Amino acid sequence: MGDQAAKASHPYIPNAVPTVKAQMLAQVGVGASEDLYDVIPPPLRLGRLLDLPEALVSEYDLRRHVEGLLARNRACDELLSFLGAGCWQHAVPAVCDEIGSRGEFLTGYHDGSRSMLGSYQAQFEFQSMMGELVGMEMVSTTTYDWGTSAASSLIMAAQITGRREVLLPRTISPGRLRQINTICGPTLSVRLIDYERESGSLDLAALRSALSQETAAVYLEVPAYLGTLESRAPEIGDLARQKGALFIVGVDPSSLGVLAAPRDYGADIVCGDLQPLGIHMSYGGGQAGFIATPHEDRFIATCPTLLVSILPTERPGEYVFDWVNFEHISYGLRADSHDFAGTAQTIWAIVAGVYLALMGPQGMRELGETIMQRRAYAAARLGELDGVVAPALNGACFKEFVVNFDGCRRSVAEINAGLLERGILGGKDLTDEFPELGRSALYCVTEIHRKEDIDRLATALAEVLR
Amino acid sequence: MSVDTGGKVILREHFHQAAWNEPLIVELGRAGRRGVVPPDAGEELRSQVGDVLGGTPVGLRRRQPPVLPELSQPEVVRHYTRLSQMVLANNVAVNLGLGTTTMKYNPLINEVLSRSPKLTELHPAQDESTVQGILELLYRFGEMLSEISGMDRFTFQPAGGSQGILANALMMRAHHAANGQASQRDEVITTIFSHPANAAAPATIGFKVITLYPGREGYPELDALKRAVSERTAGLMITNPEDTGIFNPQIAEFVRVVHDAGGLCAYDQANANGILGVTRARDAGFDMCQFNLHKTFSVPHGCMGGAVGATGVQKDLTAFLPSPTVEFDGSRYYLDSRRPASVGAIRSGLGNVQSVLKAYAWVRSLGAEGLREAAHMAVLNNNYLAAKVTAIRGASLSFADENPTRRLEQARYSWERLAAETGVHTMDVHNRMIDFGVQGYFTSHHPWLVPEPFTLEPAESYTQEELDEFAAVLERVADEAYSDPETVKTAPHRSTAAAPVPRAQEHPAMTWRAFQELRRQGLV
Numbered sequence: 001m002g003d004q005a006a007k008a009s010h011p012y013i014p015n016a017v018p019t020v021k022a023q024m025l026a027q028v029g030v031g032a033s034e035d036l037y038d039v040i041p042p043p044l045r046l047g048r049l050l051d052l053p054e055a056l057v058s059e060y061d062l063r064r065h066v067e068g069l070l071a072r073n074r075a076c077d078e079l080l081s082f083l084g085a086g087c088w089q090h091a092v093p094a095v096c097d098e099i100g101s102r103g104e105f106l107t108g109y110h111d112g113s114r115s116m117l118g119s120y121q122a123q124f125e126f127q128s129m130m131g132e133l134v135g136m137e138m139v140s141t142t143t144y145d146w147g148t149s150a151a152s153s154l155i156m157a158a159q160i161t162g163r164r165e166v167l168l169p170r171t172i173s174p175g176r177l178r179q180i181n182t183i184c185g186p187t188l189s190v191r192l193i194d195y196e197r198e199s200g201s202l203d204l205a206a207l208r209s210a211l212s213q214e215t216a217a218v219y220l221e222v223p224a225y226l227g228t229l230e231s232r233a234p235e236i237g238d239l240a241r242q243k244g245a246l247f248i249v250g251v252d253p254s255s256l257g258v259l260a261a262p263r264d265y266g267a268d269i270v271c272g273d274l275q276p277l278g279i280h281m282s283y284g285g286g287q288a289g290f291i292a293t294p295h296e297d298r299f300i301a302t303c304p305t306l307l308v309s310i311l312p313t314e315r316p317g318e319y320v321f322d323w324v325n326f327e328h329i330s331y332g333l334r335a336d337s338h339d340f341a342g343t344a345q346t347i348w349a350i351v352a353g354v355y356l357a358l359m360g361p362q363g364m365r366e367l368g369e370t371i372m373q374r375r376a377y378a379a380a381r382l383g384e385l386d387g388v389v390a391p392a393l394n395g396a397c398f399k400e401f402v403v404n405f406d407g408c409r410r411s412v413a414e415i416n417a418g419l420l421e422r423g424i425l426g427g428k429d430l431t432d433e434f435p436e437l438g439r440s441a442l443y444c445v446t447e448i449h450r451k452e453d454i455d456r457l458a459t460a461l462a463e464v465l466r
Numbered sequence: 467m468s469v470d471t472g473g474k475v476i477l478r479e480h481f482h483q484a485a486w487n488e489p490l491i492v493e494l495g496r497a498g499r500r501g502v503v504p505p506d507a508g509e510e511l512r513s514q515v516g517d518v519l520g521g522t523p524v525g526l527r528r529r530q531p532p533v534l535p536e537l538s539q540p541e542v543v544r545h546y547t548r549l550s551q552m553v554l555a556n557n558v559a560v561n562l563g564l565g566t567t568t569m570k571y572n573p574l575i576n577e578v579l580s581r582s583p584k585l586t587e588l589h590p591a592q593d594e595s596t597v598q599g600i601l602e603l604l605y606r607f608g609e610m611l612s613e614i615s616g617m618d619r620f621t622f623q624p625a626g627g628s629q630g631i632l633a634n635a636l637m638m639r640a641h642h643a644a645n646g647q648a649s650q651r652d653e654v655i656t657t658i659f660s661h662p663a664n665a666a667a668p669a670t671i672g673f674k675v676i677t678l679y680p681g682r683e684g685y686p687e688l689d690a691l692k693r694a695v696s697e698r699t700a701g702l703m704i705t706n707p708e709d710t711g712i713f714n715p716q717i718a719e720f721v722r723v724v725h726d727a728g729g730l731c732a733y734d735q736a737n738a739n740g741i742l743g744v745t746r747a748r749d750a751g752f753d754m755c756q757f758n759l760h761k762t763f764s765v766p767h768g769c770m771g772g773a774v775g776a777t778g779v780q781k782d783l784t785a786f787l788p789s790p791t792v793e794f795d796g797s798r799y800y801l802d803s804r805r806p807a808s809v810g811a812i813r814s815g816l817g818n819v820q821s822v823l824k825a826y827a828w829v830r831s832l833g834a835e836g837l838r839e840a841a842h843m844a845v846l847n848n849n850y851l852a853a854k855v856t857a858i859r860g861a862s863l864s865f866a867d868e869n870p871t872r873r874l875e876q877a878r879y880s881w882e883r884l885a886a887e888t889g890v891h892t893m894d895v896h897n898r899m900i901d902f903g904v905q906g907y908f909t910s911h912h913p914w915l916v917p918e919p920f921t922l923e924p925a926e927s928y929t930q931e932e933l934d935e936f937a938a939v940l941e942r943v944a945d946e947a948y949s950d951p952e953t954v955k956t957a958p959h960r961s962t963a964a965a966p967v968p969r970a971q972e973h974p975a976m977t978w979r980a981f982q983e984l985r986r987q988g989l990v
C-alpha cells in the first residue's frame with residue numbers, strides 16, 4: 001500500500017484514522033497497537049507483512065478487477081444450458097432477489113426473536129409452507145444441501161431404529177452418494193440396490209433380499225437422479241415398514257405442485273434441496289437442504305439442526321419464534337450429540353419461502369405442468385434424431401431424462417464439445433457415472449426453456465451428429 | 467477545514483424498533499390471488515405432447531393441492547419487507563455484542579459483485595472452459611489463505627464452520643487410516659471454550675472426545691493435555707484465542723505434545739479476526755485449520771448462512787482434501803476429481819462460491835497492510851471497550867484475577883456480581899439493551915463456566931463513538947438493575963413483540979399445521 005490513496009484510513013476501518021487511534025491507544029495505555037500482542041510469544045509472531053497482492057482500496061478498482069475475472073465466465077444466461085443433475089436453472093422472480101438481498105436479512109445473524117422477530121418469522125413461515133408441500137408437520141432449519149440432509153436423515157434413522165445399515169438406490173445422484181459415504185461412512189453401512197435397466201425403477205427383488213432386521217432405512221429419490229418417477233414408491237415404503245425400517249424420500253420440491261406429497265405415499269422422512277425454489281444456481285452456491293418429518297418426538301429429538309418453533313405471546317394472536325432444541329443438539333450436548341449443527345443456509349430458506357408465497361398452489365401446479373410439457377417435447381424432438389434414444393429409460397419423468405447416443409459415432413464428450421461450439425451446454429455426461437447406460441447424458445428442461453430453445457438444441461444436435 | 471465532531475456519545479433514549487404486528491403469511495391472502503405466473507408452454511407445444519400428467523404413476527399424482535397462501539405480488543413484497551424491518555441486523559444496528567461471531571461490516575460492493583449473472587447463472591457442471599474466471603478466483607484465494615495461515619492448500623467446499631471442522635476430523639481419520647491406525651487412534655481432544663462443533667463433529671463420525679477445561683489463567687494447562695494424549699490420540703481440535711479472547715501462549719507446546727503422541731492438530735480459526743497477519747496456524751505447528759469466511763472475512767451471516775468454512779492443510783495432507791480441488795496447469799484452471807485418497811465430498815459443487823467471492827474481494831480491498839490493520843484495530847477496539855465495560859458496576863472480566871493481561875479480539879465478561887446484588891440476570895440485561903437500539907449480546911456456549919456470561923467482539927468496523935455508545939447502554943442498564951430492576955427484568959419494552967407465554971417451549975411446533983393441531987388439543 002505504498003500509494004497515496006492507501007495511506008488514508010481504509011473505508012472499512014474507521015478507528016484507523018491516526019488521531020482516533022492515538023486517542024484509543026492512550027486510553028488503553030499502550031504506545032502502539034503492536035504492543036497489544038505481548039501475549040503472543042515472539043517466535044509465533046509473523047515478523048513480516050503477508051505476501052498478498054496489492055490492495056485495491058478504491059472500490060472502483062476492485063470492481064474492475066473482479067468483474068474482469070468474472071468476464072471470463074460464460075454463464076447459462078448467455079449460453080443455452082440443459083444441465084441439471086441436482087442444480088437447476090429456473091426462473092427467479094424479482095421479488096426473491098429483492099427480499100434475499102435486503103440488508104436486514106443478509107447482515108443479521110441470530111439473537112432470538114426479541115430483536116430479530118422478522119427473520120425467525122420468515123424461517124417459520126418457510127417451514128410451514130414447505131411442510132404443506134411435502135405433507136409433513138415438522139420441518140428443520142436448513143442443512144447445507146440435499147446431500148447433507150440425506151446423510152443426516154440416514155443418521156436419524158439409525159438413531160431411531162438402533163440399526164446401522166441403510167439401503168440406497170443405485171440410481172442415486174453420485175454426488176450425493178459421495179457425500180453420504182463421506183458423512184455416514186464411518187458409522188453406517190451403506191448398501192446400494194440395483195435398478196431395472198429398462199425403466200430405471202428400483203429392483204424390488206433385490207430390495208426384498210437386502211432388507212433385514214439390520215436395515216435402518218430405505219432411501220429413495222423422487223424424481224430419481226436419472227429423471228424417472230418411481231411408480232412403485234408406495235410399495236417400497238411398505239416393504240421398508242414391514243421390516244421395521246424407515247422410508248426416506250429425497251425430493252426436488254419444484255415437482256410437488258403436480259407430484260404427490262411424499263407423506264401421502266408413506267415417507268417417514270423427506271429431504272431435498274431448496275435451490276429450485278427461487279434461488280440462483282451460483283455455481284452450486286444456491287444449494288440448501290431441508291429435512292421434514294411427522295410431528296413426533298422421535299423425529300424432533302433426532303433432527304440434527306436447530307429447530308425454530310412458533311410460541312404464542314400474552315397478546316392474543318401474536319407470536320414469537322425461537323430455537324427450541326438448543327440443549328438437545330451439539331450446542332448443548334457437545335460430544336454427546338449426533339450432529340454438527342451450525343450456521344447453514346438460512347438466507348435461502350427465506351428466499352424459498354418468498355418463492356412459495358408468490359407461487360401459491362396454482363403457480364406450483366402450473367410450474368410442474370409447464371415443465372413436464374416442455375420436457376416431453378424435448379424428449380420427443382431429440383428422439384427423432386438418427387441414432388438417438390430419448391428418453392432412454394421408459395418410465396415417466398419430471399424435468400430430466402436420459403438421452404442415449406449409442407447409435408451415434410461420437411462420445412458424449414465430443415457431442416457436448418460440438419454443442420458448446422454452437423453456444424449450447426448439453427446434458428450432463430453419464431458415461432463414467434453409469435457406464436451400463438452406454439453413451440448417455442442427462443438432459444434437464446425447465447420452464448425457462450422455450451419451444452424455440454428446444455428446437456435450437458435439436459437442430460444443433462443434428463448438425464453435431466451428422 | 468476538516469470536520470471532527472469529537473466523538474459525541476449517543477444514547478438512543480427514544481428508540482423504538484419496528485413492530486408491524488404482521489400476521490403469519492399463512493394467515494394472509496384470498497383464494498385466486500397470485501404473486502407470479504410461470505411461463506406457459508404455448509398451445510402449439512401443448513398440443514404436441516398431449517396430457518403429460520396422465521402419464522404420471524397413479525401413486526405419485528398430487529390429489530390435493532398444497533395448502534399454500536394465495537397472495538398478490540404487492541402483498542408478498544410488503545409482508546417480507548415488514549419482516550425485514552423487524553431484524554436488528556448488522557447494517558442497521560451495532561452488532562458488536564454477538565461475540566464469537568465477528569459481526570463486521572459486510573461491504574456492499576461485494577454484494578453487487580456476487581450478484582453478477584456471470585456468477586449467479588453458472589452451473590457447477592459447466593465445461594471448464596466456460597468457468598475459467600471463477601476457477602481462477604477460487605484458486606487465487608486458496609493461495610492467499612495459504613499465505614495468511616501458512617498452510618499449503620485450501621478447500622472451500624465446507625459450507626459452514628462446523629462443516630469445516632467435520633472436514634478436518636475426516637482428514638484426521640483418513641491420515642491415520644493411511645498409516646493403518648484408524649481403529650487405534652479413535653480419540654480427539656478439544657477444549658471446553660472451543661466451539662461445540664469441535665466436540666460434536668468428530669463424535670458424529672465415531673471419535674471419542676476428550677474435553678480439556680481451563681486452568682486458572684483461562685486456558686487449558688499443558689499438564690492436562692499431557693495426561694490426555696496417548697497412542698489412541700487421533701488429534702487435537704482447538705480454538706485460539708478461545709471464546710474468552712484469551713490467547714493460549716503455550717499453543718506451540720500443545721501442538722508438540724500432540725505430535726509427539728502421533729496425533730494431528732487442527733486449528734479452528736473462528737476467532738482469527740485479531741491475528742490476521744500477526745500469527746499463523748502453521749507457524750505454531752498446526753496441520754490443518756479452518757477460517758469462517760462469514761466471520762473473519764466479511765461475508766454476511768444471512769441470519770444463519772450461507773457460510774464458508776474454508777479449510778486448509780499442510781502439504782502432507784493435501785491428498786485427503788475433499789474433492790474436487792481446483793488446479794492450475796500454467797495456462798488453464800481445472801477441477802480434479804480423481805483423487806483416490808480424498809475424504810470424498812462434503813458438499814455439492816465447490817461450496818458457497820458467492821461467499822468466497824465476497825471474501826476474496828474483501829482481502830483484495832485491504833491487502834496485506836490493511837489486513838494487519840484490521841486485526842490490530844479489532845484488538846484495540848476490544849481492549850478499549852474492555853476498559854469501559856470492566857468499570858461498570860456489577861460487571862467483571864472472566865479470569866481477570868489470575869490473568870489480567872490482554873484479551874485479543876473479544877472478551878467474555880460476567881454479571882455475577884450484578885445478579886447477586888440485584889437479582890437481574892444476564893438475559894435480562896440482554897433484553898433491555900435492545901430498547902436502546904443496539905443488538906443484544908451473545909452470552910456463551912454451553913456449559914456456562916463463567917457465570918452470568920456475556921461475550922463482546924467489537925470488530926474493526928465499529929467507530930470509537932459506537933464503542934462508547936455500546937458501553938453507555940451497558941452502563942445505563944446496569945444502573946437500572948440497581949435502581950429499577952423490574953424495568954430490566956420485563957424488557958424489552960420498545961421492541962417488536964411481547965414475551966412468549968410461560969412454558970411455551972414445552973410444546974414446540976415447527977409448522978403452522980402442527981401448531982393448529984396442538985391448539986386443537988388444547989396444549990397451546
